[in-house]
Amino acid sequence: MHENEISYDIRGAAFNVHSALGPGLLESVYEAALAYELQKMNYDVKTQLGVPAVYEAVKMEQGFRMDLLVNDKVIVEIKSVEMLMDVHYKQLLTYLKLSGKKLGLLINFNSATLKGSMKRVVNNL
Secondary structure, three states: OOHHHHHHHHHHHHHHHHHHHOOOOOHHHHHHHHHHHHHHOOOOEEEEEEOOEEEOOEEEOOOOEEEEEEOOOEEEEEEOOOOOOHHHHHHHHHHHHHHOOOEEEEEEOOOOOOOOOEEEEEOOO
């Protein structure tokens, strides 16, 4: 399945989660609910997956954790903040580059609607 097809289903699942739970909860709650929704759709979902960084010949395991990895293709970063900042996009782009993935979704659940709070970030897609 192509990244774009997966992201379509992720967006639909995120809308379902947001409709049911609304804004204002912790990121971990949205992460668990979104993972559950996607698993119901038979997606392979990994949560809090470590992203190693390599500097010269040294592989560093600490520090980076992506919220969700769906079907080993799409990274989902979940936020519950007043507004998305540049650092959130940069974080997701860094995860994409370090992991070699091509597509990520940045979702801020702390908004009245998800329509303008879900952003697509690409890395050589």
